[in-house]
Amino acid sequence: MAMEFLTIYWRDMLRFVRFRVALFASLVQPALWMALYGAAMSANFSRLSSSIPVPHDAVSVSYLTFMGAGVIALTTLFTSLFGGITLLFDKNWGLMRELLASPMPRNNIIIGIGLSGVTKSFIQVMVIMGFGLLIGVQLFPNYSATEKLVAILGILLFVGVFSLGFLFLSSAISMSMETPEGLQAVITLLTLPLFFASNALYPISAFPPLMQALSQLNPLTHLVNGIRYFAIGGDFYAIGVHYFLTTKEVLMSLIFLVGFAMLTYAIAWWVFRKAVVT
Amino acid sequence: MPENIIEVKDLEFKYGDFKAVDGVSFFVREGEIFSFLGPNGAGKSTVINILTTLLPMQTGIAQVAGFDVAREPDQVRRSIGIVFQDETLDRDLTVWETLEFHGRIYSMPKDERKRRVEEMIKLVELEDKRDVRTRHLSGGMKRRLEIARGLMTRPKVLFLDEPTIGLDTQTRQRMWDYIKMVNESGTTIFLTTHYMDEADLVSNWIDIMDHGKIIASGTPIKLKNALGQDMIYLETSDNIATTDMLKALSAVRNVKATAHGMIVTINTDGTHCLPIIMNKLKEKGIEITSVNLKKPTLDDVFVHFTGRDIRNAGAEKLPKFQQKGGTR
Numbered sequence: 201m202a203m204e205f206l207t208i209y210w211r212d213m214l215r216f217v218r219f220r221v222a223l224f225a226s227l228v229q230p231a232l233w234m235a236l237y238g239a240a241m242s243a244n245f246s247r248l249s250s251s252i253p254v255p256h257d258a259v260s261v262s263y264l265t266f267m268g269a270g271v272i273a274l275t276t277l278f279t280s281l282f283g284g285i286t287l288l289f290d291k292n293w294g295l296m297r298e299l300l301a302s303p304m305p306r307n308n309i310i311i312g313i314g315l316s317g318v319t320k321s322f323i324q325v326m327v328i329m330g331f332g333l334l335i336g337v338q339l340f341p342n343y344s345a346t347e348k349l350v351a352i353l354g355i356l357l358f359v360g361v362f363s364l365g366f367l368f369l370s371s372a373i374s375m376s377m378e379t380p381e382g383l384q385a386v387i388t389l390l391t392l393p394l395f396f397a398s399n400a401l402y403p404i405s406a407f408p409p410l411m412q413a414l415s416q417l418n419p420l421t422h423l424v425n426g427i428r429y430f431a432i433g434g435d436f437y438a439i440g441v442h443y444f445l446t447t448k449e450v451l452m453s454l455i456f457l458v459g460f461a462m463l464t465y466a467i468a469w470w471v472f473r474k475a476v477v478t
Numbered sequence: 479m480p481e482n483i484i485e486v487k488d489l490e491f492k493y494g495d496f497k498a499v500d501g502v503s504f505f506v507r508e509g510e511i512f513s514f515l516g517p518n519g520a521g522k523s524t525v526i527n528i529l530t531t532l533l534p535m536q537t538g539i540a541q542v543a544g545f546d547v548a549r550e551p552d553q554v555r556r557s558i559g560i561v562f563q564d565e566t567l568d569r570d571l572t573v574w575e576t577l578e579f580h581g582r583i584y585s586m587p588k589d590e591r592k593r594r595v596e597e598m599i600k601l602v603e604l605e606d607k608r609d610v611r612t613r614h615l616s617g618g619m620k621r622r623l624e625i626a627r628g629l630m631t632r633p634k635v636l637f638l639d640e641p642t643i644g645l646d647t648q649t650r651q652r653m654w655d656y657i658k659m660v661n662e663s664g665t666t667i668f669l670t671t672h673y674m675d676e677a678d679l680v681s682n683w684i685d686i687m688d689h690g691k692i693i694a695s696g697t698p699i700k701l702k703n704a705l706g707q708d709m710i711y712l713e714t715s716d717n718i719a720t721t722d723m724l725k726a727l728s729a730v731r732n733v734k735a736t737a738h739g740m741i742v743t744i745n746t747d748g749t750h751c752l753p754i755i756m757n758k759l760k761e762k763g764i765e766i767t768s769v770n771l772k773k774p775t776l777d778d779v780f781v782h783f784t785g786r787d788i789r790n791a792g793a794e795k796l797p798k799f800q801q802k803g804g805t806r
Contacts, residue, residue: 207582215570290568298566298627301530303555304583476534478527 204304208312209319212286216320230275230324231331238264238271238335241401245439259436261338266438268337269427270400272328272359273420276321277394280363281387283317284370288383291375296477306472310371310465317367318360325359329431339431351430358426358454362419365461372468375475399424403441419460422453483508483635483666484529489538491524498524500690502538506635506683511657511667513677516687517784522670523563523639525687529668530560530637543634556584559628559665563639565620569613573604573623576612580627598626602656618649625656635666642673654680674776678702684776686783694783698776705774705782706731708748710755713739713768720764724755739768 216223245263254260287309290296299309329352333339340348370387377383397411398404398420404412415421425445434445484506491499499521506512516522527533528547529540535548543557567576577598581591599605602622612620621641628636641657642650650673658680661667671677677684678698686694686701694701714720717740724730724742729751731743744751748771759766 202585204583204585207579210582211568211571211575211579214575215568218570294566295568296566297532297562298560298580299583301532301555301560302580302583303552304585308583476532478523478532 202305202308205308205312205315208309209316212313212316213319215286216316226279226320226324227327230271230328233275234268234271234328234332234337235335238267238337241267254437254440258442259341259433261341261432261436261438262336263439264336265338265432266428267401268328268332268339269424269431271332272325272355272427273362273398273400273423274395275324275328276359276363276423277366277420278391279321279324280317280366281370281391283320283363283367284313284372284374285380285383286374287313287371288374288377288380291477292379300475300477306475307469310368310468310472313371314364314367317370318363321359321363322356325355329355341432354430355427358423358430358457361454361457361461362423365419365457365464368461368464368468372464372471375468375471394418394420397421403439403443405441419457422456425453426450426457481508482506483543484512484668485539485541486525486529487539489525489528489540491521491528491533491536497690499528502687502690502692504685504692504695506666506668508634508666509661509664510682511661511669511680513669513671513681513684514687515670515674515677515684515780520687520784521690522687526637526639526668526670529554530558531555556631557634559631559633559636561621561624561628561636561638561641563643563670565624567612567620567624570611572609572611573599573615574608576623577627577630580630584631586631594630594632598630601629602626616649618645618652621645621649621653622656625653625660629660629665633665635668636660637668639670640672641669642671642676650676674780678776686780688784694779701779702774702776705778706743706745707773708744708746708751709772709774709778710742710744710748710752711736711739711768711770711772712742712755712766714759715765715767719762720759723758723762723764727755743774 242263287296290299300306329339340351343351373386374383377386393414397407397414398418399415400420404415404421407415428443429445429450434447434450436443482505484504486505487503489499489502490497502521502525514522514525524533528535529542531547531551531554540547542554545553545557547554568579571579574595577595578591581595586594599608602625604619604623604626607615607619612623615623625636625638625641628638638657642653645653654676657667657669669677669681681698684694684696684698684701685692694704696704712720717735721733721735721740724733724740729744729746731745734741734743742755752769752771756766756769
């Protein structure tokens with residue numbers, strides 16, 4: 201059985217651990233984001249939403265908790281979108297010709313980079329959750345130990361599938377690009393609509409209809425749904441908005457993400473099969 | 479006759495409208511060092527990229543180690559080793575990791591892989607650099623590591639694209655020692671290089687390519703003999719009269735004018751012929767202002783066949799050698 205993707209994985213993880221600065225930055229950056237943006241915005245949102253009445257028996261979560269899930273999702277998005285960039289560097293300055301000239305089937309490259317990217321995302325997510333708990337994000341409220349474990353596994357499942365989808369996409373883009381500048385431009389262009397047309401940092405219920413429809417096609421929205429469902433619960437109030445997610449809806453979000461990953465894998469596979477690097 | 483390890487027939491390759499390779503046929507015998515020479519842009523790299531399956535086959539047939547390049551690319555890939563012209567190392571992996579990585583992506587079984595990695599590190603004398611990242615290696619060490627990597631899987635053919643480019647003279651010499659050693663252990667070498675003197679010393683056979691075609695083919699000696707046995711450079715007080723006189727001599731094969739004098743290629747031993755020529759010129763009252771005698775080098779052969787310095791002057795392209803491609 202072809203297990204060469206483990207070699208690609210091994211190498212990418214070696215490099216990840218070896219670049220101490222990059223490793224450190226990738227862990228500190230989301231924590232900073234949560235600390236600064238979270239502190240600033242939660243004060244504002246709390247002031248605005250304090251006037252909106254919430255039913256007595258309902259669960260009400262702070263903005264910091266609400267956006268905690270969003271920060272996890274956004275960090276995963278950024279990390280994954282840039283996860284394929286190593287392929288571009290390999291293509292321009294290194295190992296790609298050695299890889300493409302080898303008898304190893306090329307989908308091993310896609311899978312290997314996908315798995316190492318997912319591993320990096322998992323590490324980041326765990327760090328963010330830990331840091332979030334430290335600064336007062338109320339994850340897993342009143343959960344038993346088993347419930348916490350299930351919740352964490354659920355979050356990792358969503359993060360993993362989502363991450364794979366964007367890593368495959370990133371690999372496909374990196375393989376098609378000639379320069380890092382081009383890649384940066386394309387990824388920045390992709391990031392903006394994904395970022396804003398999502399429920400990561402604010403509720404979508406007040407969006408104009410078109411943007412609401414777009415946000416439903418946005419994988420980020422579905423990731424955030426999954427994370428909130430597992431981290432906070434399926435029924436809560438935040439920023440004066442009632443959030444209600446059934447298990448079925450969460451399952452649909454997961455299926456959406458799986459479909460997205462399959463699509464981007466197909467794109468990456470197509471790009472790699474055609475790829476000529478001389 | 480030994481088997482041909484590479485056979486290429488009527489190979490053509492176009493980039494858009496530009497025909498980079500224009501109907502090339504040649505073969506390489508098993509166990510030899512085959513040099514593929516030509517000016518930049520001649521089409522050499524395109525041919526190598528097709529043979530190593532990095533470029534798709536457009537027109538023609540190519541077989542490497544008995545496998546069809548177009549139909550059995552995976553078998554071809556398993557049979558060859560490649561040292562690319564540009565560095566293709568991961569600068570953040572160590573020497574050991576580089577080889578281990580290679581062995582793994584070529585699916586070498588663990589025991590053999592471990593053994594081979596150690597053998598290769600020893601072969602290219604990088605034992606004390608084992609755990610050093612490749613970014614800290616010198617140019618020569620990097621090349622040696624790449625050769626070691628190319629040899630890991632015991633390829634039948636090792637493609638070496640400009641293996642000594644950018645290296646100092648001493649390191650180049652050592653590189654050739656390695657390459658010859660590898661060849662002596664049975665690996666066929668397919669080589670491109672810009673250093674003619676090096677190609678001359680190591681090659682069993684040379685093909686020269688230009689403008690997408692093979693324009694000359696032969697052993698180094700045979701190619702050099704095509705230019706005559708010796709070359710004499712002369713400057714005289716009357717170059718035109720001298721040329722006429724020399725052309726009448728049976729020992730003179732060709733006289734080619736240069737800016738200030740002429741290059742005379744002769745069929746006999748120059749050390750005896752030169753005094754005779756000098757005496758004859760003296761008899762006619764022509765004064766010799768400069769003289770030089772030398773054996774033709776592969777550089778001369780190269781210039782001669784590719785016409786690099788005469789192409790602009792519109793001189794003849796020596797078509798008689800063109801039929802030689804692919805016939806031995």
